[in-house]
Amino acid sequence: MTKEEILEFVTKNPVFSLATTDGNQPHVRLIMLYRADEDGIIFCTGRDKAVHEQLQANPAVEMCFYNADDGRQVRIEGTVEMLDDLELKMQIVEQFTFLKPWVDSEGYEILIPFCLKNGKAIVWTMETNLEPKQYIQL
Numbered sequence: 001m002t003k004e005e006i007l008e009f010v011t012k013n014p015v016f017s018l019a020t021t022d023g024n025q026p027h028v029r030l031i032m033l034y035r036a037d038e039d040g041i042i043f044c045t046g047r048d049k050a051v052h053e054q055l056q057a058n059p060a061v062e063m064c065f066y067n068a069d070d071g072r073q074v075r076i077e078g079t080v081e082m083l084d085d086l087e088l089k090m091q092i093v094e095q096f097t098f099l100k101p102w103v104d105s106e107g108y109e110i111l112i113p114f115c116l117k118n119g120k121a122i123v124w125t126m127e128t129n130l131e132p133k134q135y136i137q138l
Contacts (some may be wrong), residue, residue, distance in 0.1 A: 017064040020054040040117040078119030
């Protein structure tokens with residue numbers, strides 16, 4: 001897959017597993033993608049969530065996007081950075097309307113967007129399971 005095909009794949013499969021660490025303990029949870037494009041892969045969490053604390057302490061992550069219909073997963077590793085952008089937060093709430101009551105109650109400061117730039121991806125299928133890994137730079 002090319003970089004463009006990977007960005008298209010993750011956009012079409014927006015629920016992904018995000019792996020972080022707390023000390024030497026790994027943690028994985030499902031996260032909803034906001035956007036994936038030339039500017040990076042953007043997702044959002046809450047200021048009071050453990051994932052926010054983990055990313056502040058260690059911004060190295062791995063994301064795993066999966067599509068069961070074609071039996072393909074795309075794993076992306078890299079480092080995330082926190083984005084302090086009110087306009088972006090407003091756009092996220094506009095797209096994810098379930099966040100609106102929370103933001104109305106707590107304010108936009110409760111939302112913490114993160115962006116992964118310059119990651120590297122690997123594509124996995126059963127057919128390519130035993131082949132050497134080939135990373136695609138994002």
